Amino acid sequence: MASLVSTLTSYLPQHPGLLPQWLLLVSIVSIANSVQAYTTLSFTSRVYAGPSPSASKPKPPSANLMHPSAPHSPATPLSSRTFGTWTAIQSMVRLYAAYNISDANMYQMAFLTYVVAWLHFMSEWLVFGTARWGQGLAGPVFVANGTLVWMWVQWGFYVSS
Known part of the structure; x- marks a missing residue:
């Protein structure tokens, strides 16, 4: 069992700190998100839920015809x-940065x-x-905000100028 664990952990980024593992985790989740974006509208419609039902902007009359399964989502x-x-491309950059976090260019690309x-x-x-604002949008916003702050604060720990 110890051999299996050491084999599995050998695939993790071998840098100190948790940021490389976080970038790896977010990359894996993002790849899964990319796959679901190709297979169903369900999750994408949760993020892009359209304006609040109480919003004053009228919807175009064709909106419900175009999206019968998600009548309010554009x-x-x-x-x-x-x-x-787009998510797959971003996840590849982040994945590469997780394993090359001390490279200033990769760190900056992941940050961007x-x-x-x-x-x-x-x-x-x-x-x-x-x-x-809701469950579909909160996750991506919290991940982006938290990771931006974390990467900004930790630049000097991972990248030597």
């Missing part, structure tokens, strides 16, 4: 697959993936109104 099969592709994600989710919520 998500479409194409937008879900595009989101899945969280900046882009944060800007995307916040603009979809606050500017475009395609997302609304």
Whole structure:
């Protein structure tokens, strides 16, 4: 059993601290999220739930015809697959950074993936109104916010200038 555990842990990033393992975990979850974005609209529609039902903006009349399973969501099969592709690309950068966290360029690229994600989710919520605060949006926003702060604070620990 000890041999199995040591074999499995040998695949984890071999850097001190928890940030590399966090980046690996988020990458694995993101890859799974990419797969589901290609296979169902269910989860994407939770993030992009559309404006609150009490919002004053009227919906276009075609909205319910285009998305009968999620009448308030602007998500479409194409937008879900595009989101899945975008998520897969970001997860690859983060995965590579988890194993190369002391490389300043990789650290910055991973950091920038969280900046882009944060800007995307916040603009979809606050500017475009395609997302609304709730369980579907809270997870990505908390992960992006927390990881941005963590990476900002830990730069000097992982990257030597």
